[in-house]
Amino acid sequence: MTSPAPAPETVAHDDLCPICHLLLYAPVRTECNHLLCASCMAQWADASTLTRITPSSLDMDLSAFDPNYDPTPDLEAGCPMCRTLTAAVPDRKLAGFLEARYPAAYAERRVEEETARGSRVGEDGVQGMMILIGNRHRAERGGDEGPNKHNWTFFVRVSRPDIVKEIRVNLHPTFRPPRVVLTEPPFEVRCLGWGTFTIEAELVLNEPYGWVKDGMGSRSQSLELSWMLDFEGRGKQGRVRAKVKKLDGDADHPIDVDARASPVNLPHMDHQHV
Numbered sequence: 001m002t003s004p005a006p007a008p009e010t011v012a013h014d015d016l017c018p019i020c021h022l023l024l025y026a027p028v029r030t031e032c033n034h035l036l037c038a039s040c041m042a043q044w045a046d047a048s049t050l051t052r053i054t055p056s057s058l059d060m061d062l063s064a065f066d067p068n069y070d071p072t073p074d075l076e077a078g079c080p081m082c083r084t085l086t087a088a089v090p091d092r093k094l095a096g097f098l099e100a101r102y103p104a105a106y107a108e109r110r111v112e113e114e115t116a117r118g119s120r121v122g123e124d125g126v127q128g129m130m131i132l133i134g135n136r137h138r139a140e141r142g143g144d145e146g147p148n149k150h151n152w153t154f155f156v157r158v159s160r161p162d163i164v165k166e167i168r169v170n171l172h173p174t175f176r177p178p179r180v181v182l183t184e185p186p187f188e189v190r191c192l193g194w195g196t197f198t199i200e201a202e203l204v205l206n207e208p209y210g211w212v213k214d215g216m217g218s219r220s221q222s223l224e225l226s227w228m229l230d231f232e233g234r235g236k237q238g239r240v241r242a243k244v245k246k247l248d249g250d251a252d253h254p255i256d257v258d259a260r261a262s263p264v265n266l267p268h269m270d271h272q273h274v
């Protein structure tokens, strides 16, 4: 005797994600009232806003972020359905409903999300990194008649300092030195100066990690961010949600590494350094 096969789950059209056409998993709802998988929204948002710096309160602290922090709900992106600029909020009630209605399909989606497509930490998967970039500021009185000087500290905070090799900070060319390389946290540059200018920071990852730069899978070891120093009050900061991935270094997808980088330690490469 064989037990009867479980009734196949037919997913109603309304319960399919409009992006991946699979059962909605961990659905998020946009302000324009569209529903899609959290990972589909995140992938879309990454492709459209990867290096956009979103202003955030100076009180926001990176200690709030762990490596598994999922910033999707904080993220504004153009809705893939209607292009409205919107944040997306998890709809946990709907998630519970879908899981109860399609237990097998939902479980299957969970496995899929947690391995291949997941934006959370997966064996080979893409991982999220939160970056806070900004400056603290304090005005310093000049002499009796002299103008005020600005005491500022430029900083970059990352949720994954363990995989950041260095941050190259390009200051105004009049600074000596005009370029500073920070190799460990806290990644900060402190100066006393007269005027504001834009700082270019280049975040370089440890091999074998690379930044995922767009939806096309292009990857690079460095990510460039620009920050205009703010001398208004006590400073300002912004946040960036970036994606990183372990690079396989295969020949079909050469990594954009500068030639001076240290010897690579990848399993499939022959070492020429004897």
Ligand SMILES: [Zn+2]
Pocket (backbone or CB within 6 Å): 017, 018, 019, 020, 021, 022, 024, 025, 036, 037, 040
């Ligand atoms: Zn989806």
Ligand SMILES: [Zn+2]
Pocket (backbone or CB within 6 Å): 030, 032, 033, 034, 079, 080, 081, 082, 083, 084
């Ligand atoms: Zn929409």
